[in-house]
Amino acid sequence: MSPDHHEHTIAVPAICAGVGLHTGQRVRLSVRPAQAGAGIVFVRTDITDRDNRVPARADLVTQTRLGTVITNADGVSVSTIEHLMAALSALGVDNAQIEMDGPEVPIMDGSSLPFVQLLDQAGFRRQFLPQSFIEILKPVTVIEGDKRASLTPADRFEMHFEIDFESAVIGHQEVDLVITEDSFRTELAAARTFGFIEGVEALRAAGLARGGSMDNAVVIDGDRVLNAEGLRFVDEFVRHKALDAIGDLYVLGMPILGRFEGIRAGHGLNNALVRELLSQPEAYRVVTRAPSLQQAG
Structure with missing residues (x-):
């Protein structure tokens, strides 16, 4: 579109x-x-x-x-x-x-x-x-231990994400993209959620992950991927984290003109960042990009 x-x-x-x-x-x-x-x-x-x-x-x-x-x-x-x-x-x-x-x-x-x-x-x-768009006017950051998420001014929607896991399958990964419809379709949309096999039983005991399977998640056991088809991207894990962040930020109700940076962030920190932004009215403004009428004058 x-x-x-x-x-x-x-x-x-x-x-x-x-x-x-x-x-x-x-x-x-x-x-x-x-x-x-x-x-x-x-x-x-x-x-x-x-x-x-x-x-x-x-x-x-x-x-x-x-x-x-x-x-x-x-x-x-x-x-x-x-x-x-x-x-x-x-x-x-x-x-x-x-x-x-x-x-x-x-x-x-x-x-x-x-x-x-x-x-x-x-x-x-x-x-x-x-x-309407939310234009970021000044940096907003939330930090939780070694996790961090921020929004800073930019004239388009940009995203940088970094993750670190001990598993050799993941390790350190980062992605930096201008988020457009095309880049989302080609670079992020197909990246799947992931989890570790040892955590599944604990999640199920907590009433979570009851519908999880290798049909709908990348499952990791130690330093190997259990899914027979392997990964869709060599860095599928960080791409999925970026995908998650795009969805989490859309509870703002409109697209962002700004740069998101997440370091080991997740849903909780993404939402904390959204709330921190909304608590600082001077940090953003809502703008519209209606078709320009200046030529008429």
Whole structure:
């Protein structure tokens, strides 16, 4: 979809189904067009006795352990939204209603690629409102031990991410990209979530990773990848972390004009950064890039 600085929604509904990574529950998901200015709103169609709409907003993020969870005032939640949110962000979808008959977005293959394909299948529709952006005016940083995340001024959306793991399969990896629809499609969308085999039993004991398998995650045992097909990128792990960050930042509700830098960051630090930014009104401004009318004068 070519950017023309207007808001966009999808042209027609698109439907998929799959299991939740943590719940293991099968969920049917339908992405539907929404009116200009509506933003991204999740709707739990399996809940009918209270407000079942959960907007994808920074202040509604309630949990960030191994995924991003949003919850409305009535206690209705939607979990593991980040891979779908990354696809919506990168493909320039400002407004969409996402209907689900369960609590967790399907994990699909563990990447954003199935959601990119779903949105492509729906097509895109330009809307009348000019698109708004969050322009970063001064650096904002959050630090937690050896983890760090920051946003600094830039005239486009840039992302730098670094990770360090003891496993020789991962080690030190970093990626630095200008995030455009094209770069997301080719460099990040297919990067899958990953985990260590020794951690799976502990996660399951905690009620997590019940739907996880080598069909939807890269599984590491010591210094080897267990998936028969291997990796999609030599540095798939850091690319997936960058993908996650794009999805986590999109709870701001609009694209960013700025540079994100994450060092060993995860969902929790990404959300802490978003909240820190919003708590500093002097650090950003909302701008629109409407088609220039200066030539008319």
